[in-house]
Amino acid sequence: MSTQDESGPEIRILPEEHQQHFRLLELPPDLLKVLTSVDAPTLKLKSQEGLSGNVLESQTVLCTPDKTYALRQVSTSNSVYIVRPGTAPSSSVNQPTLDAIAQPQSTLELQPAKGASAASYIKAALPTYTSTGHTGSTTKVSKQQLFADISLSDGECEQAWTDLACFEPEGESYAIVPSDSVKLQVWEAMLTTATAMGVDMTHSLHDSSQLKITTSESEWPEELSKAVLRSMTAVPTSPPNEIQLDGDKSAQMLGRALLKDLTGSGRQPVSAMSFETKWADLLPERWRGKADIKLLEGSYKEQHGGETLTFIESEVSKEVAAASSAAAPAEAKSTLGAKRKWHEKFRASKKTA
Helix, strand or coil: CEECCCCCCEEEECCHHHCCCCCEEECCHHHHHHHCCCCCCCCEEECCECCCCCECHHHCEEECCCCEEEEEEEECCCCCCEEEEEEECCCCCCEEEEEEEECCCEEEEEEECCCCCHHHHHHHHCCEECCCCCCCCCCCCCHHHHHHHCCCCHHHHHHHHHHCCCECCCCCCCCEEECHHHHHHHHHHHHHHHHHCCCCCCCCEEHHHHHHHHCCCCCCCHHHHHHHHHHCECCCCCCCCEECECHHHHHHHHHHHHHHHHHCCCCCCEEHHHHHHHHHHCCCHHHHHHCCHHHHCCCEEEECCCCEEEECCCHHHHHHHHHCCCCCCCCCCCCCCCCCCHHHHHHHHHCCC
């Protein structure tokens, strides 16, 4: 079938058996700009797997190094053709044509993924390093494999990894996420050491200062201490040999961890006044005033007219936790200071308590 327009080339629609198969992809302006830049990055297609191992097509995403776009199929009732230049032989000259070589029935649409966080998926996938070394999972996965299995960009995964103080033990190829209780105890030990050595945690910390406060204890790996510090670091970071802790970020992380440690897992609510006092005691003297409950908005629920508080999980965290087949054991707090080496405690955790 063909159509003729005196003002342009002839349009010819090839028979269906001769047409090719195409899928049109609609790009948002910001992604188009990335793709057409001089140093265009490599893009990745990712998909989240369900518990059965089946890929869920509705969760297929396209990732740049730091952004995630949801991929959605959109059908259209309009006739859409893909054409290419051609020629139609005639008795005198070759007549220019446009040949319709395909007729896509749907379009792939990309939209920025909103409200997604890698944190919940990381916590569900990794074994938890607790004060007893117990873990809720015996599955070992490397950081690289972990990121590959999460349908978000590597940049977003890296941010969640940093915020959760995840780490890979030296010489090992598996990742661990520390519990909130452990992070609090590691931080308290580092703060005590820094105070004793005259190191001001509110100022830039040089390599030598970092070394002093992260290697003073042998109860846990040095990588864990460094990860806790990194989770509190300001962005952008200081020069390569220095880090600068962010006061608000540090206070927020410690406050949320403390409230979850005190009231999580069905425990009783805590007095708001008592909580804020304990929270302030975790901070360097200069930052004590940052222990303001408003900093934890969305992470707590008030009871008894605001006199007591309890920790609440985000809806995304609940959904991911419910989908996870691993069940974390109850954590005992009394053995973190034991003289057993940290890796011995973690190795013993292969048998879930």
